[in-house]
Amino acid sequence: MRQVVAVGEIGSAPGNLFNPHAVTVDPNTNNIFVTEGEFYLLNPHARISIFSEKGDYLDSFTHQNVECPHGIAIHGGYVYITDIGVHAVFCFKKENYYSLVTKVGTEGTQIGKFNTPHSLSVSYT
Numbered sequence: 565m566r567q568v569v570a571v572g573e574i575g576s577a578p579g580n581l582f583n584p585h586a587v588t589v590d591p592n593t594n595n596i597f598v599t600e601g602e603f604y605l606l607n608p609h610a611r612i613s614i615f616s617e618k619g620d621y622l623d624s625f626t627h628q629n630v631e632c633p634h635g636i637a638i639h640g641g642y643v644y645i646t647d648i649g650v651h652a653v654f655c656f657k658k659e660n661y662y663s664l665v666t667k668v669g670t671e672g673t674q675i676g677k678f679n680t681p682h683s684l685s686v687s688y689t
Contacts, residue, residue, distance in 0.1 A: 569619035571596055579621030582609045585634045586683070595622060599633040599645060612636065612645065612662075625662040630654060639686040646681040653681060 572581035584600045594617035601610035610633055611626040626633075631649025638644070642665065643656045651671035656662040669678040 569596075569615075569617070571598065571615040571619045572613065572621070576609050578624060579613070581613065586636045588636045588638055589617075590638050597636055597638065597643065599636045601632045610649075612643070625656070627654065627656070627662075627664050629664070629667065635681065635683040637684050637686045644684055644686065646678075646684050648680040648682060651678040651680060653678070653684065 572579060572584070574580060576582045581598060582600050583602045584598050586599045588597050589595070590597065596615040596617065596619075598613045598615070600613060610630050611624045612633060613624040614622045616622055629650065630645070630647055632647055633645045634648045635646035636643065641658045643658060643662065645654045645656070646652075647654060652667050652669040654667050655665040657665050669676075669681070671677060671679065673679055
């Protein structure tokens with residue numbers, strides 16, 4: 565049985581959490597990934613913070629096009645993030661220090677467009 569841990573404290577400094585939205589665990593490393601940011605403040609608080617399975621702060625990353633990361637999922641060597649500010653899904657490659665692979669979506673209500681996407685999941689089958 566795994567131990568329950570608390571990560572971060574309130575704040576905007578590295579290792580703190582500023583309006584956290586979603587959390588996931590990397591199945592390969594057991595590191596904890598947390599999306600955080602405030603829609604109305606946008607950057608510089610839009611980031612993904614990474615903690616060890618014991619709750620120790622490891623790192624964080626963001627991208628200039630990410631405004632308000634919300635949902636998060638990890639599959640293979642990729643981190644997927646929904647962004648309610650730009651109405652898109654971003655894909656980052658872990659291997660290249662979370663370099664942007666692709667951005668999918670724009671704002672809209674038509675087929676293939678997003679209207680504030682919140683969550684996402686991936687299938688391991």
